[in-house]
Amino acid sequence: MLQLRDLPDKSVLDKFSGRYPEADVSAVSVFLHLLRVATDLSAALDNCLSRHGLLQGRWWVLILLMREKNGISTPSALADRAGVSRATMTGLIDGLERNGLIARLFDTDDRRRVSIQLTAAGQAKLDEVMPDYYTRLRLCMESVTEAERDALSGILLKLDAGISTFTAAAGEGVDIHAAYRSDDQSSASFSST
Amino acid sequence: MLQLRDLPDKSVLDKFSGRYPEADVSAVSVFLHLLRVATDLSAALDNCLSRHGLLQGRWWVLILLMREKNGISTPSALADRAGVSRATMTGLIDGLERNGLIARLFDTDDRRRVSIQLTAAGQAKLDEVMPDYYTRLRLCMESVTEAERDALSGILLKLDAGISTFTAAAGEGVDIHAAYRSDDQSSASFSST
DNA sequence: CAATTATAATTAGCCAGCTAATTATGTCAA
DNA sequence: TTGACATAATTAGCTGGCTAATTATAATTG
Numbered sequence: 125m126l127q128l129r130d131l132p133d134k135s136v137l138d139k140f141s142g143r144y145p146e147a148d149v150s151a152v153s154v155f156l157h158l159l160r161v162a163t164d165l166s167a168a169l170d171n172c173l174s175r176h177g178l179l180q181g182r183w184w185v186l187i188l189l190m191r192e193k194n195g196i197s198t199p200s201a202l203a204d205r206a207g208v209s210r211a212t213m214t215g216l217i218d219g220l221e222r223n224g225l226i227a228r229l230f231d232t233d234d235r236r237r238v239s240i241q242l243t244a245a246g247q248a249k250l251d252e253v254m255p256d257y258y259t260r261l262r263l264c265m266e267s268v269t270e271a272e273r274d275a276l277s278g279i280l281l282k283l284d285a286g287i288s289t290f291t292a293a294a295g296e297g298v299d300i301h302a303a304y305r306s307d308d309q310s311s312a313s314f315s316s317t
Numbered sequence: 318m319l320q321l322r323d324l325p326d327k328s329v330l331d332k333f334s335g336r337y338p339e340a341d342v343s344a345v346s347v348f349l350h351l352l353r354v355a356t357d358l359s360a361a362l363d364n365c366l367s368r369h370g371l372l373q374g375r376w377w378v379l380i381l382l383m384r385e386k387n388g389i390s391t392p393s394a395l396a397d398r399a400g401v402s403r404a405t406m407t408g409l410i411d412g413l414e415r416n417g418l419i420a421r422l423f424d425t426d427d428r429r430r431v432s433i434q435l436t437a438a439g440q441a442k443l444d445e446v447m448p449d450y451y452t453r454l455r456l457c458m459e460s461v462t463e464a465e466r467d468a469l470s471g472i473l474l475k476l477d478a479g480i481s482t483f484t485a486a487a488g489e490g491v492d493i494h495a496a497y498r499s500d501d502q503s504s505a506s507f508s509s510t
Numbered sequence: 511c512a513a514t515t516a517t518a519a520t521t522a523g524c525c526a527g528c529t530a531a532t533t534a535t536g537t538c539a540a
Numbered sequence: 541t542t543g544a545c546a547t548a549a550t551t552a553g554c555t556g557g558c559t560a561a562t563t564a565t566a567a568t569t570g
């Protein structure tokens with residue numbers, strides 16, 4: 125995700141909404157702010173995990189396994205739950221296996237299937253990382269009251285619902301004049317290199 | 318950023334907070350929800366931009382240029398404002414130049430410097446994309462009241478402030494038992510493949 | 511004024527995602 | 541029972557970020 129340093133201030137937003145009357149200034153402002161804070165939080169999480177030699181993807185796989193009875197799942201179920209492609213999950217599992225944090229168990233009944241099991245070392249890694257993560261997160265959110273957390277949850281649910289309209293095809297309630305074009309447009313008379 | 322399909326439900330959170338008493342359940346819950354909504358919004362934005370042959374990085378560069386007097390800036394200023402490395406900005410500029418949306422202007426006084434200028438085609442591209450983006454965003458946020466937007470802004474500011482404590486070194490208020498290790502841990506007795 | 515240091519942009523090469531293709535296996539229906 | 545299809549995992553190859561190194565130029569200072 126983009127870093128979005130340098131969010132637009134009032135004067136910039138006014139300039140843009142002057143040219144583009146479709147703009148809802150407060151919506152744009154809070155939307156960009158939300159994206160930026162989320163990016164920063166994600167970077168902070170990366171920072172925390174990297175202290176323990178992990179990245180978000182691998183960490184999340186360990187957590188998903190810990191949720192399971194016996195710490196066992198399959199690559200495809202993990203891919204769906206982590207929201208990554210199966211190909212990516214193969215790579216995550218490769219890395220975790222190399223570190224001994226999970227093990228591949230080959231199914232003898234259906235030989236297409238592989239089970240993934242959290243190892244003792246994997247559980248130990250979680251027991252090292254999670255208290256650090258939880259502690260940092262608790263401190264980070266300390267000043268946000270319980271009421272504010274509830275309010276935030278409610279707003280997030282509304283946004284969740286709104287996302288489908290954001291993604292809707294042109295015409296389905298979204299007025300668009302725009303045509304599609306894949307690459308070369310009007311290839312101006314400048315060009316230097 | 319991770320997709321975080323399948324957020325933990327109450328029973329999972331209880332299981333984890335049983336093992337890890339450091340966990341603040343409502344903080345974890347709202348934190349993960351925030352990350353997921355932001356990821357989904359970012360994906361929705363990608364979807365919108367791709368209809369016009371753009372990606373977030375290039376789109377943001379066009380916007381930053383449009384903010385400037387005369388639509389002119391430099392690669393390093395753009396990199397700082399977009400929050401990407403200068404190397405990445407070189408690549409973004411290459412792509413935009415190839416499409417004729419921006420032009421490189423070589424400075425004759427200081428020959429290390431290059432200016433980047435939004436072309437007429439670049440401005441036209443913005444005039445095509447921005448109304449679509451603003452319209453979609455307005456619809457997406459329609460159900461979020463002005464009061465809720467204010468509340469959200471306030472909470473985001475608090476989180477902003479909290480992020481530094483999240484990233485703080487171990488010891489600076491973060492109680493950590495964890496040691497660092499870069500790669501090979503206890504390389505268990507399993508391992509197949 | 512020559513050598514060092516600083517600055518701007520770019521290039522080279524890494525990494526973690528992705529999609530599409532491949533390999534292996536299982537299932538079902540003519 | 542075999543041909544068509546379905547499913548699971550992996551591999552191959554692409555992309556857009558990144559850092560570190562390189563190239564070119566300017567500024568500073570002994």
